[in-house]
Amino acid sequence: MTIQTAIVRSKAPLRISFAGGGTDVSPYPEERGGAVLSATIDKYAYTTLIARSDNTIKIKSLDYDALVKYNIDERVEYDGELDLAKAATKVMAIDHGCELLLHSSAPPGSGLGSSSSMVVSLVGAFKQWLGLPLANYEIAEIAYRIERDEVGIKGGKQDQYAATFGGFNFIEFLNKTTIVNPLRVDQDIINELEYRLLLCYTGKTRLSSGIIEDQIKEYKSGRGDVVRAYEETKLLASKMKNAFLLGHLDEFGTLLHEGWRSKKQFSSRITNTQIDELYIAARKSGAIGGKLVGAGGGGYMLLFCEFDKKQAVAEKLQELGGQIVDFAFESNGLQTWEVSKG
Numbered sequence: 099m100t101i102q103t104a105i106v107r108s109k110a111p112l113r114i115s116f117a118g119g120g121t122d123v124s125p126y127p128e129e130r131g132g133a134v135l136s137a138t139i140d141k142y143a144y145t146t147l148i149a150r151s152d153n154t155i156k157i158k159s160l161d162y163d164a165l166v167k168y169n170i171d172e173r174v175e176y177d178g179e180l181d182l183a184k185a186a187t188k189v190m191a192i193d194h195g196c197e198l199l200l201h202s203s204a205p206p207g208s209g210l211g212s213s214s215s216m217v218v219s220l221v222g223a224f225k226q227w228l229g230l231p232l233a234n235y236e237i238a239e240i241a242y243r244i245e246r247d248e249v250g251i252k253g254g255k256q257d258q259y260a261a262t263f264g265g266f267n268f269i270e271f272l273n274k275t276t277i278v279n280p281l282r283v284d285q286d287i288i289n290e291l292e293y294r295l296l297l298c299y300t301g302k303t304r305l306s307s308g309i310i311e312d313q314i315k316e317y318k319s320g321r322g323d324v325v326r327a328y329e330e331t332k333l334l335a336s337k338m339k340n341a342f343l344l345g346h347l348d349e350f351g352t353l354l355h356e357g358w359r360s361k362k363q364f365s366s367r368i369t370n371t372q373i374d375e376l377y378i379a380a381r382k383s384g385a386i387g388g389k390l391v392g393a394g395g396g397g398y399m400l401l402f403c404e405f406d407k408k409q410a411v412a413e414k415l416q417e418l419g420g421q422i423v424d425f426a427f428e429s430n431g432l433q434t435w436e437v438s439k440g
Contacts, residue, residue, distance in 0.1 A: 104436040106147040108222035111138035111428045112203060112210040113260035114297075114391050114400055116342075117357045118335030120313060120364055121328055122254030127271035130328070134256045135335045135342070137266040138428045141203035143215035145223040146437075150195030157183045160201040170195065176249060182213060185248040186220040189240065196227070208299075209392025214257030217241040218432055226434040235276070237432065238262040252310040264431025268339045287345050288427055294347065296385070296401040296412055299421040300373060313364045327363035334360065348386060351402035355387030373399070376418055383407060383414040398423070 121132030241258040266281040341349040384407020
């Protein structure tokens, strides 16, 4: 491997999941096959990698002012302090000293896949630094292994693939195989989506792994209503993709609403009184449909509005304590580059 001396920087976009979330979480995809529809947005997880001349790995979060240091020969301990970055150095077999500076546009637990995007950006930085010939599918799988297997955080596969590939994707999970189907979306449709969609921060993050563990438990119980909700969610991802590509955006908004009703059947922890209040108020003010964009419990809510009611919906959500966040769609996935020291 060739070690680059320049500073390496990488960024991976966060994502909005429109439909199918949860069907990418084992054991459902192995047993029945899952599918999600998602798109990346102009919010990112960043990694800056600076080579060191010694055997020390230094990791710093610029968002939380957290810092860990250890020697490359030390056994890595997962103690809640920057564990994903520590796991990335272990799985990528880093045997050279380096400094890692991390920054994200959204906090973990926001529902925008920020943790997975951070891992993807770390893998991308190491790929660039070490000159590794990794394809996008390999990067996404390594990121999945770091987050799910090495650190043991419960969750699915869509976030790692979305952050790596970027753009609008219909992603299928067929047993152990993942297939990313990039969607060629007309720019007029993208513009209209951006005009009519609202992204609202509900005011709190949540630990998604606990909610996902509850979802897995409910699915494994074999309850008919839960299994049907999973099947409906998967089917809605396909229906939403078709409505989206055809430009039938009012139907897209209605399907968002149907998807949210199905998703709430996965677990009693997906929603709460505050989220329900926000969603009901948004619908009364002119939102056709919407959903939480992650596992549930908090984070960001996405709403598709009547074109002339978006401002009224935004004002109502702000009145109830929500924070409106501007965003645009991002067509690129993981990007890495070198920075000259001059």
